[in-house]
Amino acid sequence: MNQLGLDQYHMLGELYEKARLANIEKDMIVEDGGCRGGKNCKLGPCVAVLHEDFDGSVALEGMGQSEFNERVFHGVATQDDVERVWSCITNAIELMTDESNES
Numbered sequence: 771m772n773q774l775g776l777d778q779y780h781m782l783g784e785l786y787e788k789a790r791l792a793n794i795e796k797d798m799i800v801e802d803g804g805c806r807g808g809k810n811c812k813l814g815p816c817v818a819v820l821h822e823d824f825d826g827s828v829a830l831e832g833m834g835q836s837e838f839n840e841r842v843f844h845g846v847a848t849q850d851d852v853e854r855v856w857s858c859i860t861n862a863i864e865l866m867t868d869e870s871n872e873s
Contacts (some may be wrong), residue, residue, distance in 0.1 A: 776847070778802075781815055784852045792860070813844035817855050819862075831865075832858035 782802055789795040803818065805811050818827035818841065827841040832854065837843055843855050 778815075781817070781846050781852060784849070785817070785856065788852070788856045794863075815846050817843040817846045819843075819859060828862075830858040830862050832861060 779802065782800060786795065786800040789798055789800055805814075805816075819830060820827050829838045829841045833843060843851075843858075846852060846855055
């Protein structure tokens with residue numbers, strides 16, 4: 771990230787801003803966390819999504835195969851990366867809302 775002129779909290783701020791603009795910043799927590807372990811440190815910065823109904827991070831539709839297997843987004847360093855992560859999150863929210871409404 772330093773090579774891109776960004777500090778370690780830049781992407782965190784970008785994701786929080788997406789939540790704020792969607793008016794859901796009070797319904798979700800955007801926070802800095804430790805390394806997701808293993809080789810992910812070399813693939814960072816990484817973004818993990820956790821949900822209270824699941825143990826640990828969750829895999830989302832739209833992740834790459836290795837991301838899906840490890841349940842973490844890799845290399846989130848540009849605005850396009852943030853857009854991809856946010857798109858996956860909003861898609862998951864919409865799917866869960868639709869399933870909840872069908873019940």
